[in-house]
Amino acid sequence: MGFAETFKALADPIRRDILTLLRSGRLSAGEIGSHFDMTGATISYHLGILKKADLVFEQREKNFIYYELNTSVVEEVMLWLSDLRGGNEHAEKK
Amino acid sequence: MGFAETFKALADPIRRDILTLLRSGRLSAGEIGSHFDMTGATISYHLGILKKADLVFEQREKNFIYYELNTSVVEEVMLWLSDLRGGNEHAEKK
DNA sequence: TAGCTATTTAGAATATTTTCTAAATAGCTA
DNA sequence: TAGCTATTTAGAAAATATTCTAAATAGCTA
Numbered sequence: 001m002g003f004a005e006t007f008k009a010l011a012d013p014i015r016r017d018i019l020t021l022l023r024s025g026r027l028s029a030g031e032i033g034s035h036f037d038m039t040g041a042t043i044s045y046h047l048g049i050l051k052k053a054d055l056v057f058e059q060r061e062k063n064f065i066y067y068e069l070n071t072s073v074v075e076e077v078m079l080w081l082s083d084l085r086g087g088n089e090h091a092e093k094k
Numbered sequence: 095m096g097f098a099e100t101f102k103a104l105a106d107p108i109r110r111d112i113l114t115l116l117r118s119g120r121l122s123a124g125e126i127g128s129h130f131d132m133t134g135a136t137i138s139y140h141l142g143i144l145k146k147a148d149l150v151f152e153q154r155e156k157n158f159i160y161y162e163l164n165t166s167v168v169e170e171v172m173l174w175l176s177d178l179r180g181g182n183e184h185a186e187k188k
Numbered sequence: 189t190a191g192c193t194a195t196t197t198a199g200a201a202t203a204t205t206t207t208c209t210a211a212a213t214a215g216c217t218a
Numbered sequence: 219t220a221g222c223t224a225t226t227t228a229g230a231a232a233a234t235a236t237t238c239t240a241a242a243t244a245g246c247t248a
Contacts, residue, residue, distance in 0.1 A: 004107055011101035012206085023180055029225055042207055044226050049205095063215040063224055074179045078172050085168045086117055106236085123195055136237055138196050143235095157194055157245040 006077055009053035014038075015046050019055060019069060026059065026068040100171055103147035108132075109140050113149060113163060120153065120162040 009015055018032055033043040047067060050056045054073045059066045103109055112126055127137040141161060144150045148167045153160045 003110065004105060007101050007105035007110075008205095011098060011105050013098055014206095016097065016101075019178055023178060030223090033225095039208065040225065041209080041227080045206075048226085060215095065225065069178070071179045071181070074175050078175050078179075081168050081172050081175075084113055084117060084163070085165045085172070087165070102235095124193090127195095133238065134195065135197080135239080139236075142196085154245095157192095159195065 003077070003080060005053040006055065006073060009049050009055055010077075012046070012049075015050055018046060018050065018067075022056065022067060022069040026066045028064040028066050030064070032067065097171070097174060099147040100149065100167060103143050103149055104171075106140070106143075109144055112137075112140060112144065112161075116150065116161060116163040120160045122158040122160050124158070126161065 010019075014036060017035070021027060021032060021035060029040070029043060029047060032047070033040050036043060047056070047058075050067075051058065054070055056067045057070050059068065104113075108130060111129070115121060115126060115129060123134070123137060123141060126141070127134050130137060141150070141152075144161075145152065148164055150161045151164050153162065
């Protein structure tokens with residue numbers, strides 16, 4: 001946790017593509033990998049980084065590992081950016 | 095332009111601190127540098143990265159260079175994240 | 189114009205990231 | 219349990235990022 005890891009994870013186009021894939025629901029590591037022209041090992045490396053950044057979490061089932069988007073961290077990043085942007089001082093905490 | 099550069103720029107804690115400093119208004123390179131324990135050359139390097147990412151723009155005045163936050167790119171990033179997060183389908187374009 | 193002051197650029201050292209191949213792990217299935 | 223299938227881990231190579239010192243640029247000011 002920490003924005004450094006989160007933004008670092010988001011900085012890579014492949015990792016952003018993975019997150020976009022997960023928008024429509026969870027996918028196994030293999031299913032994710034099939035969308036890219038890279039070895040499974042490399043996909044695993046990227047998934048590890050997304051996981052460390054808490055942008056995804058995994059669910060183990062049979063001998064598959066499913067990855068799912070963690071929207072709460074996406075929210076946190078949006079809040080940080082919103083605070084940086086400032087100026088919406090009427091957006092009151094309710 | 096492109097999210098890779100933007101997120102990469104945001105990934106570094108010093109650069110995020112610089113952006114936070116700029117929340118309350120523009121500052122010269124020197125004023126920014128005075129908040130950090132690094133050489134001016136290093137600050138200049140980080141400012142260059144923020145500038146390439148369009149997160150800041152510069153205004154030259156006398157022999158100072160002032161940096162100012164570019165909130166429109168912050169907005170764009172928030173939109174991308176908002177789309178990733180999904181699920182707020184009642185947030186209609188007006 | 190000579191010399192300041194502010195900032196950037198160049199070049200080099202070190203650290204970090206990304207990718208691959210090969211091997212390891214772990215859980216099914218026959 | 220033997221051998222699959224899915225995925226990760228280890229180790230190494232190549233690319234990129236971060237920092238410094240030293241030098242360059244550029245605009246004031248006296």
